[in-house]
Amino acid sequence: SGLTELLRLDSSWVPSAPGTSLYIRPLQLAMDPYIGIRPSNSYQFLIITGPVGAYYAEPVKVKIETNYTRAAQGGTGFAKTGGNYAAALKPAVDAQKEGFNQLIWTDAKTHEFVEESGTMNLMFVINDTLVTAPAGDTILNGITRDSIIQLAKDQGMKVEERPVRVREVIDSIENGSMQEAFGAGTAATVAQIKLIHHEGVDYHLPPIEGWKYSADFLDTLTKIKTGEIADPHNWIYKI
Ligand SMILES: *Cc1c(COP(=O)(O)O)cnc(C)c1O
Numbered sequence: 001s002g003l004t005e006l007l008r009l010d011s012s013w014v015p016s017a018p019g020t021s022l023y024i025r026p027l028q029l030a031m032d033p034y035i036g037i038r039p040s041n042s043y044q045f046l047i048i049t050g051p052v053g054a055y056y057a058e059p060v061k062v063k064i065e066t067n068y069t070r071a072a073q074g075g076t077g078f079a080k081t082g083g084n085y086a087a088a089l090k091p092a093v094d095a096q097k098e099g100f101n102q103l104i105w106t107d108a109k110t111h112e113f114v115e116e117s118g119t120m121n122l123m124f125v126i127n128d129t130l131v132t133a134p135a136g137d138t139i140l141n142g143i144t145r146d147s148i149i150q151l152a153k154d155q156g157m158k159v160e161e162r163p164v165r166v167r168e169v170i171d172s173i174e175n176g177s178m179q180e181a182f183g184a185g186t187a188a189t190v191a192q193i194k195l196i197h198h199e200g201v202d203y204h205l206p207p208i209e210g211w212k213y214s215a216d217f218l219d220t221l222t223k224i225k226t227g228e229i230a231d232p233h234n235w236i237y238k239i
Pocket residue numbers: 080116118119120121140141142143144145184185186187
């Protein structure tokens with residue numbers, strides 16, 4: 001395929017230091033010479049690559065967004081399309097000005113259910129169970145989310161894909177049953193969350209040093225990618 005050929009051509013750009021990688025970004029542009037709103041008749045599909053450095057994911061502080069909306073039912077939240085990200089920029093910048101790294105998005109209708117964290121899927125470990133909202137209309141079906149669910153099942157961990165209430169998140173931090181919270185996405189793989197802010201109150205997660213699940217998911221995924229350990233699900237594609 002075109003991608004395979006491109007990666008062959010760019011193979012000497014693949015960095016080898018730990019944590020580094022060759023970023024691969026496909027994109028598609030409308031190419032009709034036309035001003036107006038309608039689907040284009042011609043498109044250009046491009047794939048660009050670039051070496052990226054180690055992504056040191058410092059644990060993040062996130063704010064639960066209960067005013068703005070990233071994705072609504074019947075919309076395009078499930079897709080990596082530009083419009084989704086445009087609408088998310090102002091709320092994210094506002095949250096950064098308040099001292100948070102990113103937002104936890106909630107459902108558009110009631111803002112009572114958590115959906116994603118920034119541009120990552122959102123996962124929790126509650127009572128040794130991996131809990132995450134179901135992918136769908138408003139929640140992108142990320143490959144990192146999928147991979148972590150698989151790794152959790154491989155190690156016999158209980159996994160629940162179900163709607164997660166804001167209330168449950170807050171209550172389980174307060175009663176100590178929430179052990180870990182993290183975002184899952186290609187760039188950082190796992191971004192641990194140390195603090196969740198909701199309606200004026202900061203809720204602190206337990207000290208990150210004691211977190212075993214998310215650190216282990218990151219370690220296992222990294223080792224599968226670099227070939228250090230076996231790849232039981234055939235995730236690796238050799239060029
Ligand atoms: C990219 C992205 C993710 C993560 O998807 P991956 O396939 O794991 O990289 C999750 N949510 C949103 C909104 C995204 O844009």
